[in-house]
Amino acid sequence: MTDKLLSIRNLSVKYKLRDYTINALEDISLDLNTGSSLGVAGETGSGKSTLALAIMKLLPKYAEMKGKIIYYDKNLLELKEEEFRKIRGSKISLVFQEPSATLNPVMSIKEHFLELFKTHIPEISEEEAIERASKLLEETGVPGARLRDYPHMLSGGMKQRVSIALALALNPDLLVADEPTTALDVLIEAQILELFKKLKRERNFTLMLITHNLGVLAETVEEILILYAGKIAEYGKIDKVFNEPLHPYTKLLLESVPSIQENKKLSYIPGSPPDLANPPKGCRFHPRCPFAFDKCKIIEPELKKVNDRFVACHLYYE
Known part of the structure; x- marks a missing residue:
């Protein structure tokens, strides 16, 4: 059914x-x-x-x-x-055509995830949020270590993978x-x-x-x-x-x-x-x-x- x-x-x-x-x-x-x-x-x-x-x-x-x-x-x-x-x-989540519509150039990838989790799950600790973010990146083919990077440090394909990870972060x-x-x-x-x-x-x-x-x-x-x-x-x-x-x-x-x-x-x-x-x-x-x-x-x-x-x-x- x-x-x-x-x-x-x-x-x-x-x-x-x-x-x-x-x-x-x-x-x-x-x-x-x-x-x-x-x-x-x-x-x-x-x-x-x-x-x-x-x-x-x-x-x-x-x-x-x-x-x-x-x-x-x-x-x-x-x-x-x-x-x-x-x-x-x-x-309901959206992946845009251009990753720039999702990624703020002055924020690190980690900061993007922290902002998302804190907005929707206020009680989450920073440690847990970072752990979840790292797993999401790995799941979408991005090394967890890239959390510290800024969007301009990533290739176009890598940026889109990060955008997908952000879109799926809250399941x-x-x-x-x-x-x-x-x-x-x-x-x-x-x-x-x-x-x-x-x-x-x-x-x-x-x-x-x-x-x-x-x-x-x-x-x-x-x-x-x-x-x-x-x-x-x-x-x-x-x-x-x-x-x-x-x-x-x-x-x-x-x-x-x-x-x-x-x-x-x-x-x-x-x-x-x-x-x-x-x-x-x-x-x-x-x-x-x-x-x-x-x-x-x-x-x-x-x-x-x-x-x-x-x-x-x-x-x-x-």
Whole structure:
């Protein structure tokens, strides 16, 4: 039996700027069960990072958020910041794309851990906090002796390992990783992904891995959510979606991924993502879609169950 850890219902996020409004996310619904893993993919600007920041309630002040984010029957969007601070980092944690978003350059690695533990576990002794920090570093592939170092003394891959150790320090139920390997070279990227898989096996936390690189997700997660221009295009088990994609955007996205195992010509998605301050009527993908017909240009498709997954495309429910 699986327990529902996090449920998102009809989540919409708008960035209200002085002269215009950006519809960053619209009507997003998904479920995360305890111990499950979900990949979130899409082009730059699809809303992936906005989704991560919405879950963490770290959106800028000019963002307007509607809908529900339910964590164990509690709507996180209704909590005051003081209440949510007890959840952020301890129950739901985030690994940023850039370690600099986590690591303060004027603080040693030890000081980062001490501040974290003292904030959430005031009664902890400094000795115990340092011991825990050292074990966490070792667990993520960083020698415990690096506690005395400052961020500038670490390589990019080492900084990201420290960020992961900090994110897991309080044993969260859910770890959200937002493009955690984008700034790393291919070899270090592979090592960090192996680390995520190892830690998930050992700790059994729920993982949401956000990336624009579909190859990263293939062996890492169980389910995948494809975002396009702030809306869900397709959502289901990753093997089903990868082997038999239904949404035209998913198909084109997969065909544009290079492979060393197949001798195939790479395709590309024509055109550019829409302006989210003024999205097109109907399906947001129709200006780029090779299968679009008149209905696609007028009526926005609903996200509906089609066989073994959810898809938002008129081709499947005429």
